[in-house]
Every structure is written in structure tokens, then in C-alpha cells.
Amino acid sequence: MPRVLVAGLVALFALSGNPAEAQIGDGNLRGYIKDQQGGVLPGVTVAARSEVLLAPVVAVTDTTGYYRLDNLPPGTYIITAELPGFATHKREGVLMRAGLTFAIDIELTIGTVAETITVSGESPMLETSKPTSVLNIDGELLRAAPVTARRLFSDVLDLAPGVGSRNVDDGVGRRAYYFHGSHIYAHAFQLEGAPASAYIDAAAHSMGMGGDVVQDAEVKLGGNDASSPASTGVVMNVVTPSGGNRL
Incomplete structure (x- = not known):
């Protein structure tokens, strides 16, 4: 046995x-x-x-x-x-x-x-196998863009088309995000492709990640396939910096 x-x-x-x-x-x-x-x-x-x-x-x-x-x-x-x-x-x-x-x-x-x-010098790389509407934001661009002074990972959403936001009344300056009429808790956030937000509290202002953790961010704005988490809002995946062969 x-x-x-x-x-x-x-x-x-x-x-x-x-x-x-x-x-x-x-x-x-x-x-x-x-x-x-x-x-x-x-x-x-x-x-x-x-x-x-x-x-x-x-x-x-x-x-x-x-x-x-x-x-x-x-x-x-x-x-x-x-x-x-x-x-x-x-x-x-x-x-x-x-x-x-x-x-x-x-x-x-x-x-x-x-x-x-x-x-070399060929056309830009395009994802053509999926109908998903995706926006990718490089971490260096995020930190250089004059979006906010908060320097949070969620500043990426301030650059995404169709995403609205408002201040959260917590005295910290964080923001709540809306997309196509979805609730602020209806988004799905991933870190390295794994779930990073609670099912009942999937709000950007509930996650304490700074903008320095972002190497690249993928924001899915529509047409999500079965590999994406269930969400009526945005699906955001953050890839963090990792080691390489350059000092």
C-alpha cells in the first residue's frame, strides 16, 4: 500500500x-x-x-x-x-x-x-496567433514616463487606453482603476505568470509592489484566451528583473 x-x-x-x-x-x-x-x-x-x-x-x-x-x-x-x-x-x-x-x-x-x-533590421515582432488586445510596457519607459509620483507597479495602467482611475481615500495617494464598466476588484494581476491577487480583493491599490519590480508588463485589454485568469477587467502580468550575464 x-x-x-x-x-x-x-x-x-x-x-x-x-x-x-x-x-x-x-x-x-x-x-x-x-x-x-x-x-x-x-x-x-x-x-x-x-x-x-x-x-x-x-x-x-x-x-x-x-x-x-x-x-x-x-x-x-x-x-x-x-x-x-x-x-x-x-x-x-x-x-x-x-x-x-x-x-x-x-x-x-x-x-x-x-x-x-x-x-538584421527586419520588421517588428508581432503576436499574430491570438486575437487578444495586448499592451506591453517596458519597465524603463514606465519609470521615465511623467505619469505619477507614486512609482507603483500599477502606474502601467495609467498608460493603458480605455482604463480610468480615481484616488483611493486612504491618505496614501493610491488609485482605483476601472475598465469598460468593470468593478475595481474585477481585475486579475499576475507576477511571473502566477496569480498575485486575492480572488475577493483583486484591486491594484491592495497590492504593495513598487514600480522598480517591473522589467516588462503585459496588460490584456480584451479577447483573453483560456490561458488568462477569469476576469471582467484587465489582466496584467508583471515580469520582474532577473540575473543575466551583464554586470
């Missing part, structure tokens, strides 16, 4: 590992890699490098040429793709944002791995 219980607990933890990882509020990158004739290329090593990472994030394409790089903190990246018999593909200036999944399809040309084809 004890062995059955232990086995059941191990299975439970194994099954619950992936959903917990998927809740992280960082960005994701996906796409297909093909040759110049349009043939899919399995076994391609794809790596993402950035100053916000301690080590590269690496993936290998499957039998359909598909790759996915998950949990990339907000920042600017260099993406490389390598496969013997083909020149190394290098794309610079890939900007990742909190909570967004971008698609980059890559075409490899015949050559040696020592050869490198560098791509």
Missing part, C-alpha cells in the same frame, strides 16, 4: 510539472526551419542568446522542422540555427516581451557551419 501511495505522488508531481512551467510570464519563440527548396529540416540546433540570460536557451527541431524556445525573459536576443551541411543562420535584434509568443520561420542555405548568414 505505501508503494502505491508513493507511486501515485510521483505521478502527480510528474503530471503537474508542465502546467506550472507554462505559467511563467516570459515570452516564447516558435517556428519552422526549411531549406531553400521548402523541405523541412529536422535536427537543427536553435539557440537564443541575450544579456538577460545566464546561458543560451537551446532547442532542436523535430521531424517537421518545428522548434520552440520557451520562457525567454524580456530583452533583445540573437537567434542562431545550425545544421551540418548548411550555413549558420544568425538573426539579431529579436525583441521578446512578457507573455507573448512570436513566430520566426528560418530558411537555411547550403554551406558550411563556419559560414554565417546574418539577418
Whole structure:
């Protein structure tokens, strides 16, 4: 009987590992890699490098040429793709944002791995797979914007279109926020993709986070999918600064 219980607990933890990882509020990158004739290329090593990472994030394409790089903190990246018999593909200036999944399809040309084809200056990254209306605010922009003197994480909402606010009568200067007629407690706040507010008190002025904790903030203003918390107001996800390879 004890062995059955232990086995059941191990299975439970194994099954619950992936959903917990998927809740992280960082960005994701996906796409297909093909040759110049349009043939899919399995076994391609794809790596993402950035100053916000301690080590590269690496993936290998499957039998359909598909790759996915998950949990990339907000920042600017260099993406490389390598496969013997083909020149190394290098794309610079890939900007990742909190909570967004971008698609980059890559075409490899015949050559040696020592050869490198560098791509830069392409169009901005856009999330095209979801109908969600999303606003991303960088932490540096938030702290530089002359919005308020409070310097709270919720100052992001003062920059979001369609969001109204009023002072809270608490003598501190905090504000309550409204969106499309929703109640001030109807919002959902996340920290690194995990719930950060109480169900019965989901108000911005009830959370004591300063603006310095924001590296990137994602504000969903409509069209939320099933991965978002249930809310009739805004859904806001805050990604905090993390260690990298830059002092």
C-alpha cells in the first residue's frame, strides 16, 4: 500500500510539472526551419542568446522542422540555427516581451557551419496567433514616463487606453482603476505568470509592489484566451528583473 501511495505522488508531481512551467510570464519563440527548396529540416540546433540570460536557451527541431524556445525573459536576443551541411543562420535584434509568443520561420542555405548568414533590421515582432488586445510596457519607459509620483507597479495602467482611475481615500495617494464598466476588484494581476491577487480583493491599490519590480508588463485589454485568469477587467502580468550575464 505505501508503494502505491508513493507511486501515485510521483505521478502527480510528474503530471503537474508542465502546467506550472507554462505559467511563467516570459515570452516564447516558435517556428519552422526549411531549406531553400521548402523541405523541412529536422535536427537543427536553435539557440537564443541575450544579456538577460545566464546561458543560451537551446532547442532542436523535430521531424517537421518545428522548434520552440520557451520562457525567454524580456530583452533583445540573437537567434542562431545550425545544421551540418548548411550555413549558420544568425538573426539579431529579436525583441521578446512578457507573455507573448512570436513566430520566426528560418530558411537555411547550403554551406558550411563556419559560414554565417546574418539577418538584421527586419520588421517588428508581432503576436499574430491570438486575437487578444495586448499592451506591453517596458519597465524603463514606465519609470521615465511623467505619469505619477507614486512609482507603483500599477502606474502601467495609467498608460493603458480605455482604463480610468480615481484616488483611493486612504491618505496614501493610491488609485482605483476601472475598465469598460468593470468593478475595481474585477481585475486579475499576475507576477511571473502566477496569480498575485486575492480572488475577493483583486484591486491594484491592495497590492504593495513598487514600480522598480517591473522589467516588462503585459496588460490584456480584451479577447483573453483560456490561458488568462477569469476576469471582467484587465489582466496584467508583471515580469520582474532577473540575473543575466551583464554586470
